[in-house]
Amino acid sequence: MNKKFLALLSAGALTATLLAGCGSGGNTESSTAEPSGEEGATLTTIESGKLIMSTNAQFPPYELVSDGEGYEGTGYEGIDVEIAYALAQKLGLELVIDDMDFDGALLAVQNGKSDMVMAGVTVNEERLVNMDFTDSYANGVQVVIVPEDSDIQTIEDLEGKKIGTQRGTTGYIYCSDTPENGGYGEDAVTGYEDGATAVQALMNGQADCVVIDNAPAQEYVKANPGLKILDTEFANEDYAIGVAKGNTALQDALNTALAELQADGTIQSIIDKYIPAEAE
Ligand code: ARG
Numbered sequence: 001m002n003k004k005f006l007a008l009l010s011a012g013a014l015t016a017t018l019l020a021g022c023g024s025g026g027n028t029e030s031s032t033a034e035p036s037g038e039e040g041a042t043l044t045t046i047e048s049g050k051l052i053m054s055t056n057a058q059f060p061p062y063e064l065v066s067d068g069e070g071y072e073g074t075g076y077e078g079i080d081v082e083i084a085y086a087l088a089q090k091l092g093l094e095l096v097i098d099d100m101d102f103d104g105a106l107l108a109v110q111n112g113k114s115d116m117v118m119a120g121v122t123v124n125e126e127r128l129v130n131m132d133f134t135d136s137y138a139n140g141v142q143v144v145i146v147p148e149d150s151d152i153q154t155i156e157d158l159e160g161k162k163i164g165t166q167r168g169t170t171g172y173i174y175c176s177d178t179p180e181n182g183g184y185g186e187d188a189v190t191g192y193e194d195g196a197t198a199v200q201a202l203m204n205g206q207a208d209c210v211v212i213d214n215a216p217a218q219e220y221v222k223a224n225p226g227l228k229i230l231d232t233e234f235a236n237e238d239y240a241i242g243v244a245k246g247n248t249a250l251q252d253a254l255n256t257a258l259a260e261l262q263a264d265g266t267i268q269s270i271i272d273k274y275i276p277a278e279a280e
Pocket of ligand 1: 056057063120122
């Protein structure tokens with residue numbers, strides 16, 4: 001196993017440890033919370049009666065702008081949109097989706113502009129400094145998209161190449177890291193506005209490859225003939241919902257609702273609807 005992959009693996013292990021730490025521990029961390037009160041009953045959100053979700057709806061199949069009315073009239077569709085809608089219903093709140101760039105979506109929750117960020121957000125060490133996360137509801141894998149005739153065959157071959165990523169994402173963070181840490185250095189990496197723009201740069205020859213989450217990668221490759229995804233995975237990640245640091249009331253309520261939606265199969269059926277192949 002090569003050094004880079006090991007470095008990424010240990011980052012993954014750290015995430016897992018941190019997740020376990022803030023995961024199913026339940027109400028141990030907040031002695032003032034109602035032990036088993038009805039979710040929503042005592043929940044304070046930014047706008048009363050509403051659950052504001054910041055996102056970046058340029059990330060199919062997790063969130064995308066709909067051509068039509070969108071899921072339940074939200075104007076958006078995707079895995080996160082449907083799970084968020086189900087969560088809001090459980091909490092007795094109206095879901096409000098606020099679409100912005102990915103960096104902004106992460107910041108919104110930290111600045112009290114949104115109640116939660118749900119955007120295929122990977123839990124990592126840096127983000128845990130500034131926000132709290134729910135339990136994980138999905139898994140993501142960073143993969144590499146290249147033109148079919150590319151000389152890039154493995155992750156090793158990325159050295160010296162122009163790497164495209166989405167700005168502010170873990171793909172950018174890994175790739176722009178120093179070579180000692182398993183990255184390729186900042187100069188090698190461009191952070192594009194979103195995944196579609198990064199893939200456009202790849203199609204134009206401005207980038208040699210794109211490092212991005214597997215599910216959108218599949219969509220982009222389907223939509224753009226002449227591209228393929230390398231077999232080698234770059235990193236394995238957990239997606240979770242971000243809330244403001246210390247907002248244990250919302251974090252706990254979301255975790256309870258998520259657990260119910262896991263238990264009754266709702267989450268898996270939403271994922272299967274958008275990613276049929278994942279029904280392994
Ligand atoms: N999982 C990656 C991250 O957390 C990419 C998420 C991008 N999401 C989006 N809606 N654009 O950094």
